[in-house]
Amino acid sequence: NNIQVMSGNKTEVYSYVLNVLKADNATVENLPGSWLGPVFRVKQRQRIRVRFKNQLPRESVIHWHGLHIPPEMDGHPMYAVENGAQYVYEFEVNNRPGTYWFHPHPDKITGQQVYEGLAGMFIVEGNEDHLPTEKYDLPLIIQDRIFDGNNQLVYMQNNQMSRMQGFLGDRIAVNGTLENNIHVSKSTYRFRVLNGSNSRIYKLAWSDGSDVIVIGTDGGLLSRPVRKPYVMLAPGERIEIWKDFSEMNAEGQVYLHSLPFNDGTSMGMGGGMMGDQMMSGSGLSNGTGFDICSFTVTSESGERKSLPSAFQNISSIPESEAVNAASPRQFRFFNQRMQWVINGETFEMREVADWEKVSLNTTEVWEFINGDDGRGMGMMQDMMRMPHPVHLHGLQFQIIDRDISGVSADSWGTVEDGFIDDGWQDTFLLLPGMKVKIALKFEDFTGVYVYHCHNLEHEDMGMMRNYEVV
Numbered sequence: 246n247n248i249q250v251m252s253g254n255k256t257e258v259y260s261y262v263l264n265v266l267k268a269d270n271a272t273v274e275n276l277p278g279s280w281l282g283p284v285f286r287v288k289q290r291q292r293i294r295v296r297f298k299n300q301l302p303r304e305s306v307i308h309w310h311g312l313h314i315p316p317e318m319d320g321h322p323m324y325a326v327e328n329g330a331q332y333v334y335e336f337e338v339n340n341r342p343g344t345y346w347f348h349p350h351p352d353k354i355t356g357q358q359v360y361e362g363l364a365g366m367f368i369v370e371g372n373e374d375h376l377p378t379e380k381y382d383l384p385l386i387i388q389d390r391i392f393d394g395n396n397q398l399v400y401m402q403n404n405q406m407s408r409m410q411g412f413l414g415d416r417i418a419v420n421g422t423l424e425n426n427i428h429v430s431k432s433t434y435r436f437r438v439l440n441g442s443n444s445r446i447y448k449l450a451w452s453d454g455s456d457v458i459v460i461g462t463d464g465g466l467l468s469r470p471v472r473k474p475y476v477m478l479a480p481g482e483r484i485e486i487w488k489d490f491s492e493m494n495a496e497g498q499v500y501l502h503s504l505p506f507n508d509g510t511s512m513g514m515g516g517g518m519m520g521d522q523m524m525s526g527s528g529l530s531n532g533t534g535f536d537i538c539s540f541t542v543t544s545e546s547g548e549r550k551s552l553p554s555a556f557q558n559i560s561s562i563p564e565s566e567a568v569n570a571a572s573p574r575q576f577r578f579f580n581q582r583m584q585w586v587i588n589g590e591t592f593e594m595r596e597v598a599d600w601e602k603v604s605l606n607t608t609e610v611w612e613f614i615n616g617d618d619g620r621g622m623g624m625m626q627d628m629m630r631m632p633h634p635v636h637l638h639g640l641q642f643q644i645i646d647r648d649i650s651g652v653s654a655d656s657w658g659t660v661e662d663g664f665i666d667d668g669w670q671d672t673f674l675l676l677p678g679m680k681v682k683i684a685l686k687f688e689d690f691t692g693v694y695v696y697h698c699h700n701l702e703h704e705d706m707g708m709m710r711n712y713e714v715v
């Protein structure tokens with residue numbers, strides 16, 4: 246199986262090649278008319294071997310986002326290969342069935358490579374006969390882009406402020422095309438929604454006023470379906486949505502919207518005098534509302550399923566088991582001298598002395614705080630605040646506490662019903678002023694992984710650090 250993943254910017258088109266060398270029970274299919282990579286469907290416990298050949302003019306490496314695999318297979322930037330070189334990924338897929346994805350991860354140029362189309366979905370299948378089958382089980386990869394007059398992708402206006410904020414486009418693409426109308430039959434669907442955008446956050450809602458029925462998160466199915474008026478989805482995150490079109494009239498139409506919200510960004514001295522509105526190169530700031538895509542119902546009736554009241558039980562990671570429950574490791578995400586940092590530091594590929602070290606087969610609690618502790622540069626730096634989607638490589642974790650006491654009421658009031666903190670996660674949204682505690686267990690593999698902000702421009706600026714399992 247030979248897949249070209251094209252990367253197009255201006256008139257140059259580059260590619261990398263993924264050869265699926267071994268994957269007995271897997272399918273790898275391109276999305277029709279898409280500039281994105283393919284959708285892998287792999288059975289749980291499958292061993293897969295993929296050869297990556299880099300034909301890009303710059304170094305690259307593939308990261309399998311959300312998968313629990315050894316460090317050498319995980320796409321740490323230290324394993325990036327140059328143009329013409331190749332790297333063979335081989336691992337057993339032992340994650341829970343669910344919706345994962347893959348994308349490049351070279352140091353400082355991840356944002357550009359993902360933007361140009363080098364990403365795809367990686368679905369782990371289980372025995373899920375009670376859920377919508379194949380034809381009714383669809384990816385929805387949401388991304389924003391800017392096109393120039395010749396219909397070519399434009400990445401960043403290279404100014405400091407737009408980098409600081411992260412890329413925001415003014416066109417919304419679904420599954421790597423601008424064809425935003427999807428035909429569905431009178432059936433029950435399972436949508437695997439991935440926010441594959443560089444820095445845009447979506448507040449997903451249906452136009453017909455029905456609740457968003459969420460059945461899964463980053464790490465697979467929830468223990469039971471959750472109904473929400475809307476769902477916040479930050480870059481890197483996935484949710485699985487259940488939607489029944491069977492009662493709708495033929496030719497009826499439903500939109501998936503992103504509703505307006507206030508993401509809490511403040512970039513100014515003196516209380517946000519420079520809001521993100523002013524800085525957005527595209528004019529579509531984070532938090533503006535728009536339509537993502539529409540679904541037109543055909544007269545054909547297809548598969549109907551009834552929503553299960555429960556899936557499988559999810560065992561929780563007991564906080565009491567954590568070796569550091571009394572004093573969690575703390576990670577402060579903030580801005581220091583026009584630079585996004587974690588605990589005052591930026592990414593260093595091999596600075597072994599001060600990266601986090603954890604022990605194999607232990608449970609820990611980590612606390613992530615959006616904002617400075619006030620000791621560093623004091624007030625000045627703390628006035629620049631943005632949301633950060635926090636992502637850890639190598640494992641799935643559980644959210645045990647989300648403290649919103651420091652979040653501005655103006656912002657919180659617009660997003661509060663949109664968080665799903667149940668189930669397994671590998672990425673979560675950390676709003677300005679917010680504190681989130683997670684429980685995580687280091688199992689099976691030793692070695693070096695990264696954790697970082699999944700606003701890809703922030704990541705490329707160095708808002709990323711290593712942790713090592715020893």
Ligand code: C2O
Binds near residue numbers: 638
């Ligand atoms: Cu999808 Cu290191 O990230």
Ligand code: CU
Binds near residue numbers: 308310311637
């Ligand atoms: Cu990842």
Ligand code: CU
Binds near residue numbers: 631698703
């Ligand atoms: Cu960030």
